[in-house]
Amino acid sequence: AQSVAQPEDQVNVAEGNPLTVKCTYSVSGNPYLFWYVQYPNRGLQFLLKYITGDNLVKGSYGFEAEFNKSQTSFHLKKPSALVSDSALYFCAVRAGGSYIPTFGRGTSLIVHP
Amino acid sequence: SQTIHQWPATLVQPVGSPLSLECTVEGTSNPNLYWYRQAAGRGLQLLFYSVGIGQISSEVPQNLSASRPQDRQFILSSKKLLLSDSGFYLCAWSSGTGGTSYEQYFGPGTRLTVT
Numbered sequence A: 001a002q003s004v005a006q007p008e009d010q011v012n013v014a015e016g017n018p019l020t021v022k023c024t025y026s027v028s029g030n031p032y033l034f035w036y037v038q039y040p041n042r043g044l045q046f047l048l049k050y051i052t053g054d055n056l057v058k059g060s061y062g063f064e065a066e067f068n069k070s071q072t073s074f075h076l077k078k079p080s081a082l083v084s085d086s087a088l089y090f091c092a093v094r095a096g097g098s099y100i101p102t103f104g105r106g107t108s109l110i111v112h113p
Numbered sequence B: 001s002q003t004i005h006q007w008p009a010t011l012v013q014p015v016g017s018p019l020s021l022e023c024t025v026e027g028t029s030n031p032n033l034y035w036y037r038q039a040a041g042r043g044l045q046l047l048f049y050s051v052g053i054g055q056i057s058s059e060v061p062q063n064l065s066a067s068r069p070q071d072r073q074f075i076l077s078s079k080k081l082l083l084s085d086s087g088f089y090l091c092a093w094s095s096g097t098g099g100t101s102y103e104q105y106f107g108p109g110t111r112l113t114v115t
Helices: none
Strands: A003-005 A010-014 A019-021 A024-026 A031-038 A044-050 A056-058 A064-068 A073-078 A087-095 A107-112 B003-007 B010-013 B019-026 B032-038 B044-052 B055-058 B064-070 B073-078 B087-094 B110-114
Touching: A003 A087, A010 A019, A019 A107, A024 A073, A024 A087, A031 A064, A031 A073, A044 A056, A044 A064, A073 A087, B003 B087, B010 B019, B019 B032, B019 B087, B019 B110, B032 B073, B044 B064, B044 B073, B055 B064, B073 B087
Parallel strands: A010 A107, B010 B110
Antiparallel strands: A003 A024, A019 A073, A031 A044, A031 A087, A056 A064, A064 A073, A087 A107, B003 B019, B019 B073, B032 B044, B032 B087, B044 B055, B064 B073, B087 B110
16 A cells, blocks of 8 residues: 655745755555646646655755655655745555555645735 | 547536546557546545546545547447536546656646536
């Protein structure tokens, strides 16, 4: 079985400050990890993924995430938040041989001007 | 480039009426296709997925059904809607067998309100 935990329902950060959205996972075998962003009344947009290789992956809109195998974490980060980053963020995991990802419940990011 | 379409964008239907939501993908072949429902702007519930024409797997028993009549077409249906079927329905695709990308790409969604 595979699972994802996003421990924070909401993260508040001031514009210009660094942001972190947390994600921990559980999966059998090597994990494929993903972050998606959703704006109101829109579908999810793919941000970045970790499949193999460098633990620090960079994605769209200046976001990056660090894969930590020992802590089974894949936290999303950005050095300087923008008001336009305010949205719902989803972490997802799937095992290498599976077509079915498991999504976290989502974290609402609010960036204050 | 690949594109995913969903329609209609919004739908208001009475209880007991039928439903048909359509999803089509362009620019890729043999994709894996998925239907999700999102309630209250939060978690995603996987309803159905398909790895090929006519191959449908159901994740949640309910009054919904899905069909894949063509490689890049995925349809979500119901014979009689319930109030609890209200929600935001999302179609998604990912690369099928032999593909090199692992992430999913989502359509714009259909907002269904059952009255």
